[in-house]
Amino acid sequence: MDIAGFSIEILLLLFAVSVVAGVLDTLAGGGGLLSLPALLMSGLPPLAALGTNKLQGCMGTATATYMMLKHKHLRWKDARHLMLYVFVGAVLGTLLVQFINVSVLSFVIPIVLLFIGVYFLLSPRLLRRYSSFRLSIPLYEKCLVPLIACYDGMFGPGTGSFFTLAGTAKGDDLIPSTAMAKALNFSTNIASLMVFVFAGHVIWLLGIVMMIGQVFGAYLGARSLVKINPEYLRLLIVLMCFGMLLKYIVY
Secondary structure (H helix, E strand, O other): OEEOOEEHHHHHHHHHHHHHHHHHHHHOOOOHHHHHHHHHHOOOOHHHHHHHHHHHHHHHHHHHHHHHHHOOOOOHHHHHHHHHHHHHHHHHHHHHHOOOOHHHHHHOHHHHHHHHHHHHHHHHHHHHHOOOOOOOHHHHHHHHHHHHHHHHHHOOOOHHHHHHHHHHHHOOOHHHHHHHHHHHHHHHHHHHHHHHHHHOOOOHHHHHHHHHHHHHHHHHHHHHHOOOOHHHHHHHHHHHHHHHHHHHHHO
């Protein structure tokens, strides 16, 4: 049986993938490296896959952000100005991707993932040894965070991990950094989605099916995050980063 040209099997698969991606994105980032390939394998062209991935990702990050605010792991007054910065960065990145070959990012992403994985693996010892080092707030807010947002607009997978790393480098604890990453990722997803919708690169049926799965997955992930031991969360981020890196090497 087909619905608007897509089989029930494809729709169910995308729903299941989005649930898992929602959980992983909320806890450690990297869900886009599940959802985006799944959309590509369903037969969508690259730009349509990117646009549809932003649609479903918006709902997951919105749910996670709401849960972070509800459980007071995130304060709106701390997030709102940063969300504006990343919104602008993501719009610029999404406009750029309309004109470049996204395959060039395949050379950069594995290097960044390796760095993040090693950083979180060694971070307890690094923080003890270099406890006085902190990324300055102006550099974090006006340079690093908008650059990550631009990357998210261009491609996306791993953005949550990058935002979390930026927060810890600024001196925040891991769970507040992860909570802030959800709000920033929500803003970048909305910004990118607006551009993709305007350009006609969103497949609404697939996006809505995956949005439902993302809500469920993000809810489960957010409930786990407020209870999880930060040490376990750190190890999960390490596993996700090296898992994503392995995927890039193998494929």
